[in-house]
Amino acid sequence: MKILIIGGDGYLGWPTAMFLAKKKYQVFLTDNFSKRKIESENGIKPLQPIETLSNRVYTWNNLGKKKGYGKIRLISGDILNQRFLNKLLKNVKPDHIIHYGEQPSAPYSMMGREQAVYSQYNNIIGSLNLLFGVKGICPKSHIIKLGSMGIYGTPNIDIEEGYLKLKHKGRFDKVLFPMKPHSFYHLSKAADSLNLDFVCRVWGLKATDLHQGVVYGVNTKETIMNNNLVTSFHYDHIFGTVLNRFMVQAVCGSPLTIYGSGNQKRTFLNINDTLKCIELAIKKPAKYGEYKVRNQFTEVFDINELAQLVEVSAKELGIKVKIKKIKNPRTELSKHYYKPSNKSFLEIGLKPVYLNKKFIKETILYIQKYKVNIDKKILDPKIKWKN
């Protein structure tokens, strides 16, 4: 089975490529390296130095040959270039396309007009190009698109998976779940979802939209095989997600930065569960004409709970952690109802890895090995939702 991964250089794209190649899927990768560009423009580096994507692929293919794993093929380029994309689709004819290739940072998208426009243009037009490419060249391909739980916002009703059954003035209908995104980045995901739903209805394409929560963790079985294979673990204020940042802050003696009250709740999952979900989405694809939505998370936490869990775990390792509540740089509800569903993946066999002290301690010990690389200047949030 042929799998094309768009965004194969990223935090999740690269581990997904190895995970699937190990299971003998034929994996093709592409990336436009826009994240590396944003990193260098903003003076940001991941915790561990990351090899070039071609070296990572080279290392994997060499190691894999000895162990009988599948090969990864790299075809670098930008899906904003329709000619490149069409050629890629023509050459690969993928059974499944996993689309991670988007600017993934909410804070980056809120830096200013230029970054908001970039995020929306890159994400929405890139995805739209993909839809046209698939329609014209490989309409049988199943599109697996990485969405975000942040498109739903924090509504005062239970969050269903994609759709809501409505009764209005005595009549019934099923509509897309109302969206109230958290940022211009999340808005780009919401626009992608509308376009995906549209092309499934109108062109009969098949697509799965994975509304993913906040991912945490650094290692997968494949990333630890060789130093060249590590993934880009970010802890900075632009790309770093909250739990990853807290664990790095614990290691370098910086206070854990809780934004606002810390009562805001979000959905979370372990990086290894992301990989399992992707394979389940491949095994249980949408049907032709179907726009399938799966909420991809395993647990809900508020930010205070996460900070406390890091504090007690670090204490067991003899590390004293400070927690600091700072004025929230974002505009988000500080106290709210939150009950999202994640039945869809559990029903098709996801066995989640739940967050616990053991995992946090292991990750802290791993981060400690790279403590000298931690740049404290990039920890504090510098981007505000409104000035």
Ligand code: USQ
């Ligand atoms: N937060 C803190 N302290 C920090 C960093 C964040 O309290 O030092 C809080 C934020 O205020 C927010 C929550 O943690 O309420 C989550 O923030 P985050 O930066 O971990 O995640 P977010 O910006 O929502 O975006 C991340 C990924 C994005 C993905 C999204 C899933 O960067 O690509 O789509 O998680 S979700 O959050 O479900 O929308």
